[in-house]
Amino acid sequence: MNFEKVCVLGLGYIGLPTAAVLAGQGVNVIGVDINRDIVNGLQNGKIHIYEEGLYELVTEAIRLGKLRVCTEPEPADAFIIAVPTPFYEDKRADMRAVTAATEAIVPHLRHGNLVVLESTSPPLTTRNLVVPILECSGLRAGEDFYVVYSPERVLPGRILKELVENARVIGGLNKLSAVAGRDLYSLFAKGQIVLTDCTTAEMVKLMENTYRDINIAIANEFSRLADRFGVDIWEAISIANLHPRVKILTPGVGVGGHCIGVDPWFLVEAAPELTPLIYTARRVNDAQPHYIVALVRRALQDQLFGRRIAALGLSYKPDVDDLRESPAIEVVKKLVEAGAVVKAFEPYKVDAKIDGIQMVSKLETALADAEVVLLLVGHKQFLSLTPQQLILQTPARLIVTAANAWRGKEWTEAGFNMIHLGIGKGDKVFPAV
Numbered sequence: 477m478n479f480e481k482v483c484v485l486g487l488g489y490i491g492l493p494t495a496a497v498l499a500g501q502g503v504n505v506i507g508v509d510i511n512r513d514i515v516n517g518l519q520n521g522k523i524h525i526y527e528e529g530l531y532e533l534v535t536e537a538i539r540l541g542k543l544r545v546c547t548e549p550e551p552a553d554a555f556i557i558a559v560p561t562p563f564y565e566d567k568r569a570d571m572r573a574v575t576a577a578t579e580a581i582v583p584h585l586r587h588g589n590l591v592v593l594e595s596t597s598p599p600l601t602t603r604n605l606v607v608p609i610l611e612c613s614g615l616r617a618g619e620d621f622y623v624v625y626s627p628e629r630v631l632p633g634r635i636l637k638e639l640v641e642n643a644r645v646i647g648g649l650n651k652l653s654a655v656a657g658r659d660l661y662s663l664f665a666k667g668q669i670v671l672t673d674c675t676t677a678e679m680v681k682l683m684e685n686t687y688r689d690i691n692i693a694i695a696n697e698f699s700r701l702a703d704r705f706g707v708d709i710w711e712a713i714s715i716a717n718l719h720p721r722v723k724i725l726t727p728g729v730g731v732g733g734h735c736i737g738v739d740p741w742f743l744v745e746a747a748p749e750l751t752p753l754i755y756t757a758r759r760v761n762d763a764q765p766h767y768i769v770a771l772v773r774r775a776l777q778d779q780l781f782g783r784r785i786a787a788l789g790l791s792y793k794p795d796v797d798d799l800r801e802s803p804a805i806e807v808v809k810k811l812v813e814a815g816a817v818v819k820a821f822e823p824y825k826v827d828a829k830i831d832g833i834q835m836v837s838k839l840e841t842a843l844a845d846a847e848v849v850l851l852l853v854g855h856k857q858f859l860s861l862t863p864q865q866l867i868l869q870t871p872a873r874l875i876v877t878a879a880n881a882w883r884g885k886e887w888t889e890a891g892f893n894m895i896h897l898g899i900g901k902g903d904k905v906f907p908a909v
C-alpha cells in the first residue's frame with residue numbers, strides 16, 4: 477500500500493516524534509492535537525516536549541512543509557491514534573481520548589484507508605471499541621478499510637532512536653490489515669517487523685510493561701530487606717547479576733510515568749481474579765514513595781515538622797523532563813504534608829509549577845538554607861556533583877539519597893552524614909511501609 481498522506485492524532489511523547497519521523501521520510505503528515513496551545517506553539521517554533529534531537533526534526537519538517545499541525549483531522553491514507561490512556565482514580569482505564577480520536581476520524585474515513593491504534597489499551601480495545609466506532613462510517617473494517625493495533629514501545633529519553641530501531645509489532649484485525657500496517661511502518665522502522673493479530677499485540681504491550689513493573693517491585697522490596705539486614709543492596713544486586721540467568725533491576729523512589737505504573741492495572745481491571753501477582757507488584761511500587769519518606773523521617777529522628785529540605789529532581793526518572801505520575805513529586809508532597817519546608821529543584825523543568833510544592837529555578841536556591849539534601853532523581857547534573865562542590869553551596873550536613881549516587885568515603889570525609897536507600901546500617905529501627 478502507498479501512503480502519501482498520514483494523519484497522526486495526538487502530538488504527545490509518541491505522536492509528535494512519529495509524525496516528525498514520517499515527515500522526515502517524505503510523507504505529508506498532518507499532526508492533530510485538541511490542545512490549541514500545543515498546536516499554536518508548534519506553529520510558532522515552540523515545542524512542548526524535551527527529547528534529544530526532536531526539536532530539530534520537528535522544526536525542519538514544519539519548515540519544509542512536510543509536517544502541518546492543526547486541531548482537526550483531515551482525509552488521509554492512514555490515521556495513527558497516539559493519544560493518552562490514563563486511568564481513573566479507581567484504576568479503571570480512561571478510554572475517553574481514544575474514543576474521541578476514533579470518532580474524529582469517522583467523517584474522513586475512505587475506502588482503502590488504514591487506521592492504527594498505538595495508545596496502550598486494555599485487551600480487546602481494537603475489536604470492541606475502535607472498530608465499532610469506525611464502522612459508523614458505513615464502511616466495513618478489514619474489507620473497506622484496514623485496522624491495526626501497533627503499540628509504541630520506545631523509551632522516553634531515547635525515543636527517536638528506538639522509534640526507528642526497535643522491533644515493531646503489527647497486530648492486524650485481519651491479514652490484509654496487518655500487511656497494510658507493515659507497509660506503513662516499513663517507511664521508517666529498521667527493526668524487525670512482526671505481524672500478529674490485534675489482541676495479541678495489545679497483550680504483548682501490556683505484558684512488557686507489567687513484566688518490568690514486577691521486576692522493579694522485587695528490586696524495591698530487596699532494598700527494604702537490605703535496609704533491615706545491614707546489607708548494601710547495590711553491591712548485592714551487582715553480585716547477584718553476575719549469575720547468568722539473573723537480572724535484578726534498580727530500586728528507587730518508586731515507579732512513575734504514564735506507562736509502567738498504569739498499564740498493569742489494565743490487566744487487573746480486565747481479569748482481577750487472574751492477576752494477584754500483578755496487583756501486588758503495583759502495590760509494592762506504589763508504596764515506595766512512602767518508604768522514602770519514612771527513610772527521611774528516620775534520618776531526622778522522627779522530626780519532619782519545620783525541617784528545611786532541598787529536594788533534588790522531580791521528574792519520573794533521570795534525564796527526562798516528564799513530571800507525570802512522578803513518585804518524586806509524591807515524596808515531596810508527603811514531606812510537605814508532614815510539615816517539612818521543602819524547596820524542590822527540577823533542572824529539566826525549571827519553571828514548572830506544581831500545586832503545593834515550592835519550586836525553585838536554581839540549584840543554589842534549593843541548597844542555600846537546607847538542613848537536609850534529598851536526592852530523589854539521579855539526573856546526570858546531580859550525579860556529577862562532588863562533595864567539595866556541594867559543601868560550598870549548602871549548610872546541610874545530612875544527605876538522603878534514593879539513587880545509587882554520591883557513594884564513597886570522600887562524602888563522609890567531607891563532613892556529610894550519608895543515608896542511602898538500600899544501604900542498611902544494621903540498625904534495629906527501619907521504616908515500615
Ligand code: SAJ
Pocket residue numbers: 596628629630631632684685688692725726727728729730731732733734735736792793794
Ligand atoms: N524504574 C526503577 N527501576 C528500574 C527501572 C525503572 O525504579 O530499574 C522506574 C523509573 O525511575 C520510572 C519507572 O520505573 O519511574 C518507569 O521507567 P522505565 O524507564 O522503566 O520505563 P518508561 O515508563 O519510561 O518506559 C516504558 C518502557 N517499557 C519497557 O521498558 C518494558 C518503554 O519501552 C515503553 O515504550 C514505555 O514504558 C511505554 O510507553 O509504555
